Structures are given as structure tokens and as C-alpha cells.
Amino acid sequence: MQSEGWSSQRLYRPFVRASLIIAVVLGFSTGATILIMPVLGMDRNLTWVTHSQSHGVVQLFGWVGLFVMGFAYHVVPRFFNSPIRYPLPQKVSMWLVVLGLVLRFTGQSVYKTTFGDPLVLAGGILLFAGLLVFGWTLLEVVRRAPSRSGVSEMWAMSGIFWAVVAGALHLTVTLRMAIDSAPLADAGWNEALIYVATFGFVSSFIFAVSARAVRGFLLLKPMYERVNLVAVAGVQFGLVVLVVSRFADLTEGVASTGLILAALGVVLYVYSLRVLEPASGPVRRFAVGYERYNLLVRSAYGWLVVGCAMLIVTALDDAGVTDVMPAEVSLPVMHVFTLGFITTLLFGVASKMLPIFEGADIHHPRLMDIAYVFVTISVILRVVFGFSISAIGEQALAVSGGVGFIGICLFAIVAFQTMTEAARASYAVRAAEFGQVRFDQARRPTSSPLNLK
Numbered sequence: 001m002q003s004e005g006w007s008s009q010r011l012y013r014p015f016v017r018a019s020l021i022i023a024v025v026l027g028f029s030t031g032a033t034i035l036i037m038p039v040l041g042m043d044r045n046l047t048w049v050t051h052s053q054s055h056g057v058v059q060l061f062g063w064v065g066l067f068v069m070g071f072a073y074h075v076v077p078r079f080f081n082s083p084i085r086y087p088l089p090q091k092v093s094m095w096l097v098v099l100g101l102v103l104r105f106t107g108q109s110v111y112k113t114t115f116g117d118p119l120v121l122a123g124g125i126l127l128f129a130g131l132l133v134f135g136w137t138l139l140e141v142v143r144r145a146p147s148r149s150g151v152s153e154m155w156a157m158s159g160i161f162w163a164v165v166a167g168a169l170h171l172t173v174t175l176r177m178a179i180d181s182a183p184l185a186d187a188g189w190n191e192a193l194i195y196v197a198t199f200g201f202v203s204s205f206i207f208a209v210s211a212r213a214v215r216g217f218l219l220l221k222p223m224y225e226r227v228n229l230v231a232v233a234g235v236q237f238g239l240v241v242l243v244v245s246r247f248a249d250l251t252e253g254v255a256s257t258g259l260i261l262a263a264l265g266v267v268l269y270v271y272s273l274r275v276l277e278p279a280s281g282p283v284r285r286f287a288v289g290y291e292r293y294n295l296l297v298r299s300a301y302g303w304l305v306v307g308c309a310m311l312i313v314t315a316l317d318d319a320g321v322t323d324v325m326p327a328e329v330s331l332p333v334m335h336v337f338t339l340g341f342i343t344t345l346l347f348g349v350a351s352k353m354l355p356i357f358e359g360a361d362i363h364h365p366r367l368m369d370i371a372y373v374f375v376t377i378s379v380i381l382r383v384v385f386g387f388s389i390s391a392i393g394e395q396a397l398a399v400s401g402g403v404g405f406i407g408i409c410l411f412a413i414v415a416f417q418t419m420t421e422a423a424r425a426s427y428a429v430r431a432a433e434f435g436q437v438r439f440d441q442a443r444r445p446t447s448s449p450l451n452l453k
């Protein structure tokens, strides 16, 4: 293992590729298929539910988890100004997560056979091992860091901690499935796992990157740092309460309290980031990446606030305090977070940061436009038709699955294309031309101002 020269490595590349392949081949494809099946007259039977659970795990730890891990390996050492060991831990953690997910997915799909239980358990062990290597590698970075007190640093540490906890919870869930020879994960434990992965692992890293890089790109007004401290505490405390309540089988009211605290923490973070306020000034820079990334980032945070509001009302209903939300038929709240917030945000951040990391151009920005529109339509349909069963509702949900799947395929094309030699070459030519213009202008100070677009 080496630690010198880490900063010239592009450790995120295999992670981004693996995440997109898993998203297209296993995650979104399964989600779309199980939404289309009821329209074709198939029941929401046990096999439907086993696939929806394995879809959820593959999406959270595969599509999103691998993407976040790849970006985290790249940005966390930079945030902490501290070197990282490479490339063995990165390779090992990626393959452990990929294999773990494939085994969990396959095991739950063949639950009727004798292979089901051992495969599910092996998946749980490998996924946990992968997240442990990930957490351990980044903890080493944190340990050597000269300072750990900034906003990004705090959220990054939260992300590292909850990534390992999420892996441990998943292992516990799969262990119980294997011991009981149960085709499905325990509902309460599964819920805790999903929110730990969503808010604790994934969102913490997203918040870390937002507080540093996204804030700079969008020229946001100065952050409310004290509010952010309350936000960090709310998310941590809320998740601990949720996990304890579900695993100790406490009352619904305790679990709801945990969810509400975590959701309030998340809303406070959005407020402290000021991402939904106008920028502090015009952004005038040499254009790199997808030019509408700011719309995507802001829409994503808009969805996050909507999702938290829905989650708080749902949790109050579950605790018996209110009776406002209709029963869910297709997890609309969950998909406001996972599709509306996380997926849109990854589209936005990646379409800006991948070209910067790579020194590359995006060749087909129109595909990004369509990907964004399709994912947004997918979430809207999910919310509008996710609360009641009707013939038109089933068809709308099927459309939601189809357009969401096309959206991820288009994004995958753009992302793969950005990591090519051709994309780097065209960027190099454009940057050289820009440099030449700037040089000429510097020699003729009276000439008209630079057009940065």
C-alpha cells in the first residue's frame, strides 16, 4: 500500500462505473419491472415483495452507496488535508460491496431454494466487510488530519460512522433472515436500516460535499454554522433513537420520535446551507460541466424538504398523534428522498464535479436535460399516485418506473462519456483557447471584458 502520490489518483472512477452498472442492470430495472408487473395483471405477491426489498438494498448501497464511496475517497482526504492509503483498500471495499449486493439480491430472489439463506447471509457479511474497509480507510485520513472541526469535516465523520453502522445493521438483518429461513427482512429492522443508510451514510456525505464544494459552485450566502450544529445533533440523535426503538422493539411513538428528530435535523441543515436562497452574486467562471447543475442541486434540496415534511406527518400519524396521510401503496415518501433528493442531487453534483475531476467536457448536455426531466416526472407520478390504488394509478406508477429507468440510462451515458479520452481532449482544446484569449486580453488591457461562457 502506498500513501504518496494519492492526490493524482482518480480513485472514484471504478466506483462511478460500478454504481451506474448496478443502477441500470439491477436497481432501476428491478424497480421499473415490479411497478410494471401489476399493470400486466400480476399480483403483488411474496416474490414481488422480496424483489422490492432487494431492489431497495441494491439501490441504496449500490447505485448511491458506491457513487458516494467513490466521491468520498476522492474528496475526504482533500477536505481534511490528509493523505489516503491507496489503491488496495479502495479496490477491496468496492469488490466486497459489489459481491455482497449481488449475493444478497440473488439469495433473496431464490428464497425458495436451499441456496437462498446462505447467499443472503454471505451478502450481508461481504457488504459489512466492504463498508468496514471503507470506514477504516477514511478514519485513517481523519486521524492524521490537522483539523476536524469544520462543517464538512463533521458531516464526513458522521457519514463514515453511519456507513459502518448501516453495514452492521444489514448484516444483522440478513443473519436473522438466514437463521429464521425467512424470505423477507424484518419490517422494523429494515426500516431502521433504510433510514440509517439514507440519512446517516448517504445524506451525511452529500451534506459534507454541499457545505464545501457545492456552496462554492453556487456562490451561496455564508452558512449558519450554529444552526448546522443543531442539525448534526438532530440527525445523530434521531437515528440512534430510531435504531434502538426498532431493535429493542419499543413503541411506535419512540420510533416516530427518532424519525421526526432526524427529519428536523435535515431541514435545519437545508436552512443553514441557504441552498434554496438566491446566490450571493453572479457566477462568472470558465464553464466546466453541465451548466444547469445548479437547478438540479436546488430541485434536489427542494425534494428533501418536501420529503421531510411528509415523513414528519407520516411519523405523527404512526404514533397516533394525527391522522392526516392516506395509506401508502407505493412508498412515495421513500422515493421523494431516494429519487427526488439523492438521485437528482447525484445527477447535479456529478455533472459538475466529474468534468472538473476529469478535466473533461460533457458532450451531450441535452441528455442531462432529459434525464433530469424524466426523474422529476418519475417522482411526481410516484407522489401523486402512490397513496391510492386505482387502474389509472397503476398505469401512472408503471410510467413512473419506465421514465425513471430511462433517466438513469441517459445519465449513465453522460457520465461514462465524461470519463473518456475524447472528453478530456475537447476540454483541453477549449481551455487552451480560453487561456489564449485571456493572454491576449492581458496584453491589450483596453479591450472588451472577457466572455466567460
Ligand code: HEM
Pocket: 028, 030, 031, 032, 033, 034, 035, 052, 053, 054, 055, 056, 057, 059, 060, 063, 064, 190, 194, 329, 330, 331, 334, 335, 338, 339, 342, 343, 378, 400, 401, 402, 403, 404, 405
Ligand atoms: C425509477 C426508479 C425506481 C422505481 C421504479 C422504484 C420502485 C420501487 C418499488 C416498486 C418498490 C416497492 C415498494 C412499493 O412501491 O410498494 C420500491 C421500494 C424501495 N425503493 Fe425504489 N424505485 C426506484 C428508485 C429507487 C432509488 C433510486 C432508491 C434508492 C436510492 C430506491 C430505494 C428503495 C427502497 C429503500 C425501497 C424499500 C425496500 C424495502 O421495503 O425494503 N428506489 N422501489
